[in-house]
Amino acid sequence: MSDVLAITEHRRGELRDVSLEMVTAGRDLADQTGGDLHLAVISGDVDDYASQVNREGVDAIHTVEYGEEFNHDVYTQAIEELYAELDPQYLLAPNSVNGMDYAPAVAEGLSLPLVTDAVDLAEDDGLTVTREQYGGKVETTIDVEEAHAAVTIRPAEWPQAEGDGDAAVEAFDADIDESEIQSTVTGFEEVAGGDVDISEADFLISVGRGIDEEANIPLIEALVEATDATLSSSRPIVDNGWLPANRQVGQSGKVVTPDVYIAIGISGAVQHVAGMKGADTIVAINTDPNAPIWDLADYGIEDDLFEVVPALIEEFGGEVPDV
Amino acid sequence: MKILVTVKEVAEVEDEFEISGDDIAEQYLEYDLNEWDDYAVEEAVQISEEAEDVEVVTATIGPERAEETIRMALAKGADRAVRVWDDDIESASYLDVEAKAELLAAVVEEEDPDLVLTGVQAGDESNGATGVTLAEKIGFEWAAVVNQLDLDIEGGVANVHRELEGGVEELTEVESPAVLTIQSGINEPRYASLRGIRQAQSKPLDVQTLDDIGLDADVLESPLAQTDLYEPESEGDATVWNGDAEETAGQLAEFLRDKGVVEG
Numbered sequence: 058m059s060d061v062l063a064i065t066e067h068r069r070g071e072l073r074d075v076s077l078e079m080v081t082a083g084r085d086l087a088d089q090t091g092g093d094l095h096l097a098v099i100s101g102d103v104d105d106y107a108s109q110v111n112r113e114g115v116d117a118i119h120t121v122e123y124g125e126e127f128n129h130d131v132y133t134q135a136i137e138e139l140y141a142e143l144d145p146q147y148l149l150a151p152n153s154v155n156g157m158d159y160a161p162a163v164a165e166g167l168s169l170p171l172v173t174d175a176v177d178l179a180e181d182d183g184l185t186v187t188r189e190q191y192g193g194k195v196e197t198t199i200d201v202e203e204a205h206a207a208v209t210i211r212p213a214e215w216p217q218a219e220g221d222g223d224a225a226v227e228a229f230d231a232d233i234d235e236s237e238i239q240s241t242v243t244g245f246e247e248v249a250g251g252d253v254d255i256s257e258a259d260f261l262i263s264v265g266r267g268i269d270e271e272a273n274i275p276l277i278e279a280l281v282e283a284t285d286a287t288l289s290s291s292r293p294i295v296d297n298g299w300l301p302a303n304r305q306v307g308q309s310g311k312v313v314t315p316d317v318y319i320a321i322g323i324s325g326a327v328q329h330v331a332g333m334k335g336a337d338t339i340v341a342i343n344t345d346p347n348a349p350i351w352d353l354a355d356y357g358i359e360d361d362l363f364e365v366v367p368a369l370i371e372e373f374g375g376e377v378p379d380v
Numbered sequence: 381m382k383i384l385v386t387v388k389e390v391a392e393v394e395d396e397f398e399i400s401g402d403d404i405a406e407q408y409l410e411y412d413l414n415e416w417d418d419y420a421v422e423e424a425v426q427i428s429e430e431a432e433d434v435e436v437v438t439a440t441i442g443p444e445r446a447e448e449t450i451r452m453a454l455a456k457g458a459d460r461a462v463r464v465w466d467d468d469i470e471s472a473s474y475l476d477v478e479a480k481a482e483l484l485a486a487v488v489e490e491e492d493p494d495l496v497l498t499g500v501q502a503g504d505e506s507n508g509a510t511g512v513t514l515a516e517k518i519g520f521e522w523a524a525v526v527n528q529l530d531l532d533i534e535g536g537v538a539n540v541h542r543e544l545e546g547g548v549e550e551l552t553e554v555e556s557p558a559v560l561t562i563q564s565g566i567n568e569p570r571y572a573s574l575r576g577i578r579q580a581q582s583k584p585l586d587v588q589t590l591d592d593i594g595l596d597a598d599v600l601e602s603p604l605a606q607t608d609l610y611e612p613e614s615e616g617d618a619t620v621w622n623g624d625a626e627e628t629a630g631q632l633a634e635f636l637r638d639k640g641v642v643e644g
């Protein structure tokens with residue numbers, strides 16, 4: 058009962074990186090509880106995925122062969138049965154989009170306390186979970202005052218596990234009730250194609266909600282033109298329809314790795330950071346000294362973009378538009 | 381048909397703030413309609429405009445202050461509102477996802493909606509879990525992170541796109557009744573018109589206590605306790621250029637030239 062059960066993730070035939078992060082987070086926690094680390098691999102080519110997650114520190118891998126792709130009604134049933142069989146102390150799932158689709162249901166079904174989007178875990182006579190609040194401006198610690206809990210793990214927060222493991226891979230014969238499967242995945246669609254590929258650019262100037270209004274976008278466009286950069290943005294700019302979807306950097310947009318990334322009026326929310334933390338040099342222009350973007354920035358200007366951007370355009374001999 | 385939309389009033393923190401006890405000091409907080417719930421309200425209102433006889437009801441767990449936000453949702457086209465609050469909720473030490481879902485489930489039981497829309501997450505707490513927890517509690521099917529919705533009312537199916545990572549969407553058929561957690565960008569939330577704001581004043585806004593919805597204070601007991609709230613130690617070591625805008629822009633320009641990313 059001091060064991061940890063961690064759920065892995067795959068999509069369209071590929072194991073997702075977060076699965077290997079689950080191994081690291083799970084091993085860390087199991088070391089603290091003094092228990093074993095069990096992994097669950099559900100649906101798809103389970104043996105292939107099982108061999109990929111069989112890293113150092115894994116004690117057992119349980120596979121559930123059922124269907125190809127993720128389906129929350131299958132995952133929910135399989136995990137609940139596996140949990141009943143193994144009786145672990147803690148259940149870990151990724152805080153991915155699919156994790157958000159089954160973890161709360163599993164926790165509810167098993168009457169487990171749930172803490173989501175953990176950035177740190179400490180266990181000492183009870184679990185303490187660190188998570189962020191208010192868009193990453195503060196952290197909180199949550200104590201779990203029960204012996205068992207379910208926790209979802211923030212992607213890219215723990216390193217990926219390395220080293221070959223020798224865990225036994227066992228097929229778990231989950232009894233999936235088909236009548237409980239009330240949603241059906243009918244396909245996938247790739248979005249955000251089009252004329253530019255921001256993931257290829259060496260120099261990105263990226264605009265966020267700090268720009269305030271659509272009418273101010275030409276200001277950033279003028280800077281982009283004067284510097285021969287490529288224009289990208291955070292999500293709200295695309296949500297508002299001010300720029301097309303292929304400009305969006307982040308978890309649900311593109312992952313970019315330019316030499317220089319200038320974030321203008323972007324707070325640095327975790328889902329944005331997921332797309333740009335691999336940039337070589339990050340420059341922030343932001344009025345808020347507490348914005349999480351400063352955790353990543355190499356250089357920055359803590360000032361009003363409406364002052365700085367026109368001055369910058371002039372520096373490069375561009376024309377400052379009337380906005 | 382009836383659509384229930386959960387609407388949270390979220391707290392936003394000013395640039396400079398102080399912490400008092402285990403929360404941000406009240407004077408540094410501003411309140412607003414949760415961004416994701418704004419999209420959920422819009423989605424419901426659009427459905428009600430396209431089909432006959434659709435009632436849109438909002439549900440909020442929140443103090444009286446939240447009525448400003450609720451009126452905003454009514455001004456945008458919701459028909460009426462339920463707000464759950466009382467002294468016991470006010471003094472609960474930690475209102476966790478499970479407890480909130482329990483309260484919302486009681487509202488669902490009373491209202492008997494065909495569809496429940498929530499936001500993907502609340503901007504302040506970002507649990508990202510209330511909608512799916514609620515679905516499991518009330519025995520509805522669900523889908524999380526929905527960025528396209530096409531409702532087949534007669535067929536009892538919601539055809540949704542779930543927005544996955546990396547620009548991939550999953551196409552899913554969800555049997556109704558269902559809970560859908562709505563992602564930003566699914567539509568273009570309208571601004572409340574003056575007429576809408578005026579009408580909202582006379583739309584029903586019911587305040588219900590735990591007792592009214594048939595629950596007692598036990599449901600508020602949480603196995604979770606928030607034990608600390610602090611500013612994280614900055615992991616950054618950014619070089620911040622100082623001076624007026626001209627000076628800082630000059631420094632950034634020089635840096636970009638040195639790096640060789642900009643010529644001229």
Ligand SMILES: Cc1cc2nc3c(=O)[nH]c(=O)nc-3n(C[C@H](O)[C@H](O)[C@H](O)COP(=O)(O)OP(=O)(O)OC[C@H]3O[C@@H](n4cnc5c(N)ncnc54)[C@H](O)[C@@H]3O)c2cc1C
Pocket residue numbers: 154192264265266267268290291292293294305306307308309310311321322323324325326327328329332342343344345348360361362363500501525
């Ligand atoms: C499932 C999911 C997926 C998501 N995927 C993505 C994604 O792919 N990409 C993404 O970007 N987001 C994504 N998000 C949204 C994300 O959580 C944030 O809401 C978003 O990144 C915030 O964008 P922003 O930084 O532009 O806006 P805000 O967070 O509102 O920040 C605006 C910033 O501008 C600054 N500012 C304001 N005025 C000025 C001024 N005059 N001068 C200088 N600075 C100023 C403010 O200090 C603030 O820091 C996702 C969310 C979810 C739940």
Ligand SMILES: Nc1ncnc2c1ncn2[C@@H]1O[C@H](COP(=O)(O)O)[C@@H](O)[C@H]1O
Pocket residue numbers: 386387388389414416417439440441442477480497498499500501502503505506507508509510511
């Ligand atoms: N106090 C509340 N009142 C009404 N709805 C809420 C409340 N808290 C959360 N919700 C709903 O649940 C969604 C997700 O919130 P959370 O799980 O806290 O991130 C929000 O977008 C709201 O729709």
